[in-house]
Every structure is written in C-alpha cells, then in structure tokens.
Amino acid sequence: MLIKGPEDEILKKEQAFKIIRSTLDEKGREALYDLTGLAGGFPIKKEDKKLLETYIGPAVYEEKLQKLALEHLGGEKAIAFNRTTSGILATIIALTKPGDKIVHYLPESPSHPSIPESAKIRGAEYLEFDNIKEFHTPPRTSLIFITGATMDHKITEIEEFKKIISLSKKKKIPVMVDDASGARIRTIIYKQPKAIELGADLAITSTDKLMNGPRGGILTGKTRLVNKIKTIAYKFGLEAQPPLIAAMVRALEEFEPSKILKAIKIRDEVHKKLKKAFKGFQKTPTGVMIRPEEIKKEIRRHNLKTRLSPKDTSYLWAMLLLQEYGIITIPAAGMPGASPTLRLDFSAPDAQRLKPDQITKILEETFQKLLDTIKEPTKAKTILGG
Numbered sequence: 001m002l003i004k005g006p007e008d009e010i011l012k013k014e015q016a017f018k019i020i021r022s023t024l025d026e027k028g029r030e031a032l033y034d035l036t037g038l039a040g041g042f043p044i045k046k047e048d049k050k051l052l053e054t055y056i057g058p059a060v061y062e063e064k065l066q067k068l069a070l071e072h073l074g075g076e077k078a079i080a081f082n083r084t085t086s087g088i089l090a091t092i093i094a095l096t097k098p099g100d101k102i103v104h105y106l107p108e109s110p111s112h113p114s115i116p117e118s119a120k121i122r123g124a125e126y127l128e129f130d131n132i133k134e135f136h137t138p139p140r141t142s143l144i145f146i147t148g149a150t151m152d153h154k155i156t157e158i159e160e161f162k163k164i165i166s167l168s169k170k171k172k173i174p175v176m177v178d179d180a181s182g183a184r185i186r187t188i189i190y191k192q193p194k195a196i197e198l199g200a201d202l203a204i205t206s207t208d209k210l211m212n213g214p215r216g217g218i219l220t221g222k223t224r225l226v227n228k229i230k231t232i233a234y235k236f237g238l239e240a241q242p243p244l245i246a247a248m249v250r251a252l253e254e255f256e257p258s259k260i261l262k263a264i265k266i267r268d269e270v271h272k273k274l275k276k277a278f279k280g281f282q283k284t285p286t287g288v289m290i291r292p293e294e295i296k297k298e299i300r301r302h303n304l305k306t307r308l309s310p311k312d313t314s315y316l317w318a319m320l321l322l323q324e325y326g327i328i329t330i331p332a333a334g335m336p337g338a339s340p341t342l343r344l345d346f347s348a349p350d351a352q353r354l355k356p357d358q359i360t361k362i363l364e365e366t367f368q369k370l371l372d373t374i375k376e377p378t379k380a381k382t383i384l385g386g
C-alpha cells in the first residue's frame with residue numbers, strides 16, 4: 001500500500017498542487033481541466049467589492065442570502081458557513097450532548113468524514129446505516145442525519161426519506177439532511193422534492209457542488225434550531241465571512257439548472273464510448289466514475305498482478321490524468337478522507353472544452369500508463385508523493 005493514511009493523502013494533495021502550479025506557469029489556465037465537480041467559482045461583481053467589510057458586508061449580503069437560500073433549500077431561516085463540514089460540526093455541537101447518539105442513514109457507506117468526525121469530537125456515539133431495513137434509533141438518539149446524495153452521487157430514495165422522517169417525528173428527534181450535492185442532484189436530475197419539503201428539520205448544501213459558487217455551506221431549516229446552531233457557529237468562528245457570503249449570493253443568483261441537464265448528454269456519449277475499452281465505468285448523475293475495486297479488475301484483465309491496494313491504483317490513475325493532461329479529479333487533489341473513486345464530472349465549466357472522443361482517448365492512454373507504472377513501485381511512489 002502506498003497511501004496509508006491522512007498524512008500520505010496530504011502529501012499526495014501537495015504533489016497534485018505542485019503539478020497544477022507548474023502547468024499554470026508553463027501552459028496557462030487553459031491547460032487545466034477541473035472535472036471534480038467542485039467549481040470554486042467566486043462570481044462577485046465590481047460593485048460587491050466595496051461592500052465586503054466586517055459589518056457593512058453582512059448587513060447587505062446576509063439579507064440577500066436569506067431570500068435566495070430559502071428559495072433554493074426551503075426552510076424558515078438560513079445561515080452561511082465556511083464549509084458544509086463546519087455547518088455539520090456546529091449542528092452536532094448545538095443539538096447533541098456527550099454520550100448522546102447520532103444516527104446516520106445514507107444509501108451507501110462510507111459517510112463524508114465530517115459527520116463521524118464531528119460526533120467523535122462531541123463525544124457522541126455514531127451509528128451509520130446504509131440498509132434501510134436495519135435503520136433504527138436506539139434510546140438517547142438526539143440527532144438523525146440523512147445524506148441526500150453520497151460523495152459518489154448515489155441518492156437516497158423518497159421512500160427511504162419518508163420512512164426515516166416519519167419515525168423521527170414520532171420520536172421527536174430532529175433530522176438534518178446532508179444535501180451537499182444532493183440539493184441539486186436529487187431535485188434537478190431525479191426530480192425529488194427539497195429535503196425540507198420532505199419534512200426534514202434542517203438541510204445543508206455546498207455552494208461549491210454542481211453550481212458555480214465558492215466552497216461554503218448553506219444551512220436552512222426551523223428557526224428555533226437554526227438559532228441554536230448560529231450561536232455555536234459564532235462561538236467557534238465557523239460562520240462564513242462577508243466575501244464568501246457575497247460570492248454565495250451571486251452564485252445563487254446566476255444558478256441555472258439547465259447546465260446540469262446538459263452534462264447528462266455528454267455523460268451518455270462518453271459512457272457509451274468507454275464501454276468499448278473498459279468494463280468498470282459507471283454513470284453518475286452528471287458524469288462517469290470507476291471505483292477502486294473496478295480499476296483493480298481492469299488491471300487483472302490485462303493479466304497484470306499488483307500488490308497496490310485498489311485505492312492506490314485510483315490515486316495513481318488520477319495523478320497520471322493530472323500530470324499528462326491537466327485533468328483534475330478528487331482522488332488526486334481532494335481532501336484527506338475524500339472518496340477515492342475516480343469520477344469525472346461534466347457539469348464543470350472546463351468540461352465544455354473537452355469533446356467526448358478526447359475524454360475517452362485520454363482515459364485509455366492514461367490507463368496504459370497506469371499499467372506501465374504499477375510494474376515499477378518506486379516510480380509509482382514518486383508520482384504520488386513527489
């Protein structure tokens with residue numbers, strides 16, 4: 001195994017950043033293609049810049065954000081966070097006590113690390129279910145999470161939402177939906193209702209996912225709960241600052257669902273072409289992906305044996321995509337604990353500059369490189385860690 005834990009993941013991420021910097025220096029921004037599906041857009045306007053001060057900024061943009069956030073997510077009151085992760089941490093600190101239980105349902109484990117890690121900090125016991133038949137809330141459960149769409153974009157079905165939410169209402173336990181990408185994937189692609197409309201008390205989304213916004217989280221829901229969470233947010237400095245809020249406001253103003261629907265067409269074409277060379281690529285709502293175990297199977301199909309872990313093969317392929325073609329994906333540049341699945345997202349603006357044929361060819365060529373690389377473990381190590 002080459003990547004053994006979070007420290008190695010940080011080294012890999014730093015190596016990815018080094019490649020991104022040198023590509024920028026040598027070839028310019030055009031030579032990079034961010035297909036992570038995380039936009040990192042900061043679409044503020046000239047007139048916004050004058051207003052980004054500590055008190056004037058929030059006075060102007062928090063009100064605008066309220067309106068737009070409630071339109072986007074539903075709910076009575078909204079608060080903006082530095083990240084979805086900080087919103088989840090604030091919620092857990094505000095609504096649970098040490099020794100309580102936090103129960104989480106998601107269509108497929110593992111969870112985004114923010115929920116189990118925040119539970120750990122709080123001293124709360126964390127229970128995770130990805131089988132609805134097993135889902136239950138033991139005594140002293142004080143908060144329920146549902147992940148609307150997982151990191152790999154698998155969604156929770158309406159029936160599952162209904163079952164959990166009706167149970168929570170009976171037991172009077174608040175439900176928070178982690179709808180980081182789900183707030184758009186579920187509603188726009190799968191035509192599901194908003195989490196709040198399904199009866200959730202709280203919902204949180206990332207303005208960085210499937211919309212051209214900054215990395216940040218917006219939480220909405222019942223005023224009583226949002227106020228409690230807000231107090232914690234201020235205490236620990238988790239709330240978004242004026243420049244971030246202004247960018248979130250602009251991103252919500254210009255949000256256009258049809259862009260997400262366009263990605264579906266590119267996805268279908270790429271997926272069809274990929275089927276000729278690979279067996280393991282699957283469709284995601286707005287792109288294609290291959291899981292680490294499937295990459296290992298592809299390697300075996302070429303009669304090659306490797307002692308690298310499935311995750312390592314995914315990290316390596318992702319780094320080769322970056323090194324050779326400037327394609328940025330999560331396994332290369334993501335945070336520690338992010339999904340190791342190699343996923344290409346075509347709702348990203350950079351995807352518009354690549355043709356389906358090109359994408360397929362790039363994947364085939366880099367896979368051949370991967371086959372060469374795994375024969376030389378020292379070379380593989382350099383690619384991952386510099």
Ligand SMILES: *Cc1c(COP(=O)(O)O)cnc(C)c1O
Nearest residue numbers: 083084085112150151178180206
């Ligand atoms: C991305 C994501 C998060 C965390 O979002 P950040 O803004 O990066 O903190 C949490 N949960 C899920 C399901 C996600 O996909």
